[in-house]
Amino acid sequence: MLTTDIPILPRGVRLHHDKVRGTWVLLAPERAITLDAVGHAILNEVDGTRSFGEITGALAERYSAPVDEIRTDSSGFLDALRSRRFLDVSE
Amino acid sequence: MTAPAPIAMLAELTYRCPLSCPYCSNPVQMAAQDSELDTADWARVFREAAEMGVLQLHLSGGEPASRRDLTDLVSAARKAGLYTNLITSGIGLTEKRLTQLDDAGLDHVQLSLQGTNPEMADEIGGYRGGFARKLQVAEWIGKIGFPLTLNAVLHRRNLHQLPRALEMAQEMGARRIEVATVQFHGWALKNRAALMPTREQAKEANQIVTQARKRLKGRLVIDYVPADYHEDFPKRCMGGWGTTGLNVTPDGQVLPCHAAQSIPHLTFDRVQDKSLNEIWYNGAAFNAYRGTDWMQEPCRSCDRKTIDFGGCRCQAMAVIGDPAATDPVCIKSPHHESLQTQASAFSAQDDAPLIYREAPQKSSDPIN
């Protein structure tokens, strides 16, 4: 995922709070993916207008965490979602 | 052992269907149409399912569009908080109905494909004009923008159409295709001679899928169910018995998998009598093959026993007559060789006729 990429959740993929298991999940066709705190924080910010760079930048500031760490941590996760067609990207 | 909460529920809304596919997974003895659960019953079952942790709901049948209250059922499912998927042949859906389903919050559509041209599709489905209708429905689905999975059901007669099915999925704008080789339960078991793929076909399909996955990476997701009679290890059926999913029949019986009624010693609770929660955690049928304690050799001492859980119970029943036996697909099963010999013999019966699935009766219909 490039910092200029703009991620968006396509129709049919949505965040859901799983009360029974006490976690956030990403619901998609035939799949329910359990999200960790970082994954949830990022997907929560995905709005189809802001870039991956902007989203991770804002999160780094909010949690006073190093931005590079957030980017490496989440880029692989987002790429994996993308290859399953659970995430679309425009440049 | 304590079972985890289920993730998915398959709601078989009705056994009615305009098609009569010879591999239909519905039971050979179907419950009568007028014993179907009503709208309020289903809405309650959806709420119970969501409360116990089910996330994904698959509305299936028969043909779910044969239920007049389908839109209300989708609304009820979404209101309960479930991700709602419609598994349909497309027959019975109009543009107006699809728009209503969209308004009701339907999340995803899974469209079945009996063949890639009218000759094949209409012969297999036993319904003339079905293919043309399906293409029309696919167009409406695309126009509305539902996420779409194409579900191509493959067997000896149409496996050569796999490359075209992959193209069609892309033309329809599907994000995902399920390439499902027929599993021999229900009506398919009667049709092993007519439908069994040859070993060569099974191999070729494996190759086509491997190549297509590479070529279409990031564009089309391919989920694949191989021809398991020709494999050496069984599939992990249902993700493990009573661990992941449950199935509710049109008349309210709760099954660990859609073919479980083929195991004669099991008894099934009904949603009319008990809560889904009670049935999932304490029902006899769910506990019958949970975990690994029920296993016999060679599974009992096998290091794959928590990988595939000994394979499919219904297949062990159908082929060997013992539902606690090792799935005969497994190379360690004493029945493996005879299964492969049977598979080759079935696959060589070129003139075997298709035996079509029959429709459920009304209970007032005379039994002939």
Ligand code: SF4
């Ligand atoms: S497999 Fe064919 S006959 Fe059975 S429910 Fe599906 S479309 Fe109908």
Ligand code: SF4
């Ligand atoms: S012996 Fe049983 S557990 Fe081992 S691979 Fe075969 S089916 Fe699976």
